[in-house]
Amino acid sequence: MSKKLVIQFPNRALLENPEPESTTVRKWVKERLNLLNQGNCDREERVNVSEGMGIAAIVLGLGTFSAAPTLGAAALAMGGISTLLTLIADASHTRKVKFFSWSFSEVKGSIRDLQNNALPEATSQTYTKEQLMSGNYNRQISLRSNPSPTADKTRTSESKGKFLTPLEACELRFVESSVREVILFLEKRVPPQQRWDTYLEMCQSVYDDQLDSPYFDMLDEVARAFPVIQTIDVPGAVPQAKHLPMAQQYLNSYAPPQQTQGYSYNQPQDQANSQPYQQPEEKEDLEVVIQTHSYQRPGLQVKSGYDDLLENIDKSGCIVGQQRSGKTRAIAKASEQKAAEGYRVYMVNLAAKKVDQDGRWNHCYWKVEVDIGRLKSKPAEDIIDEARNLIEDYLDYEGRKILIVDEWMSVASKANKYRKILTPFIEDCNQVVNIAISTGIGSGICIYFICPYFTAGGLQDNATIVSQLRLIMTFINKGETVTDPSGNPLTYESGIAKGIQRNFPTQYVELPDGVPSDNKRVYFSNGVWRGMGDERNYKKVNIKTVSDNSSPNVKKNDLVNLATGTPEEVLQEAISRAHSTDHRKLWDFVEEELGFTDHEAIKYVIDVLAKWMEKNDPTLGKKFIVGSSFKAIDARYSYSGHKNNVDETIALNDGMCCVCQVKLAKHAHHLSYDGKNDKPKKNMIPVCEECHDKVCHSELNWKEDFTSIWKSKSNPSFAHRIIFEMIL
Known part of the structure; x- marks a missing residue:
């Protein structure tokens, strides 16, 4: 049972089909659910057969022990070892200890119910949040206002996905409990080329944040925007008198699994069972007091969001806003204005779709605008290396400057397939943020992160520091509607707002009703909501790039x-x-x-x-x-992959200087210069700073030749000894 079952995904092309009336998204989601259910059944069958054979051997051993002690003992030992190994292998895969599909929590719950004579009834009984979260209920649940066959379906909290990994089991429970809304969300709210990453991120967010995941609120918005139609052929497509929130549906259908070692489920603390479950928006600790003075009133202020951003652009910030709310255009136009005034603008977007590459960043001094998710590993590493060089150049430059990092939630997501090789880039961004936080405007550091939403649980651990920056929000105004490129209507997304509130609790202010806005979009900064405005009042610029x-x-x-x-x-x-x-x-x-x-x-x-x-x-x-300055000899290192070569070289010789063999290596010394054909240990060696200066470049060991930037090199005898004698 040591072999792990891998649940494959359906064809990604089905999910990313751009045709607006296509049903391929529904097919993809259904096929994914079928694969998860089938994988669960296959593994359950294998575990049960293995445990059954072990128990049979134990029974055989007990039966023959009196007549043939040796044979009986051997059968008992083999049966016990087989059963134990099966339990261990299954527990390592699912993070649950089970015996013939019964987990210990289920056994304890059944015993407790019997002791308390708490036999369940198939009625519309209301259960407490603790009962739902504990998983100790095995009854028909119907909390809907008008029950239906689908709503009355018997569901056991742990019966789905028992034999899957915790993440796969959470995905199965979540998607099955809100399959219609998930399909509509992917079809109507997410561009085709982003559906794959969004689906993975959504499942990861529910796994990490559980009921605090902002995706529950987003699915609520979709459910209200697209009422149920009887003819939709998906599970759960039943007319309802009142929409049931996605978090409640998820709880009703499947209680989230218990917290297990190695996984980050955040289960609530035990509370009195007499307290009924309350929907999140009705809880007192989530109640928001609307500050009626927190928006621009007509006739009192004339500053628009654009004006405020331009005026305060030297103050770093995290810009969070829903789709089509104008967040990217606002910072692009403001930075364009500043570029005309002499600022250097740097921009990185490692999840840039084709629709984003429309020339809005042409004023940048240096930009990296690529979707690395579409690249193979080596080209993606080269792009990330270039992005790191961009940040290094930004830090070295001593003039006025702005760094903009777009699509941060996608780039720094735990679900990003290149999350490991992105870690150094994220750490570089953290360095910039730390400088901005600790020294402020006086350091000359100005950085902006752009996010379509914000949930710290979906980010890598070292990527959440951006929540310490100044919060800027952009939304479609309440009561207004705009359309996306596909013609779908978009309105104010309260789910995204709640996610921002959770992650920026001290800065967040609820959007009041009645904020005046000419273009249906609103902007928040420094505690004040105002109309977004536009760039028409900006002075004409003639950017000299x-x-x-x-x-x-x-x-x-x-x-x-x-x-x-x-x-x-x-x-x-x-x-x-x-x-x-x-x-x-x-x-x-x-x-x-x-x-x-x-x-x-x-x-x-x-x-x-x-x-x-x-x-x-x-x-x-x-x-x-x-x-900070250009010299011709610097061109020797101006090729993609040079930074990776340096890192690999420094790691040679167990990270020690290959000359003195005492100090840690800090530099990569070139024995010769060959441009893109440079290779660690071939013509690059790890050295400490002192040996690099006093030994490698001494007159005895180094031959300088300025007739070409490529001709300077180490003496052959020195190079030969280093390569063949000094590097382990």
């Missing part, structure tokens, strides 16, 4: 004619394209945009171009390197 710089007359040089033009024409073309390119690595620029393929030819072009930029336009050169 790098591509606008006029190049001085190019001095003639000895660049060989590797392309079709003269050497001067080739250099002119390279400089012109360098101004406008989106590439941030010279090697990638020369190889992919200029079209050079020969390794030595690429090195030669980079050498000539880097020397020209150092002498004539160091600002252009700064575009391709990380640091």
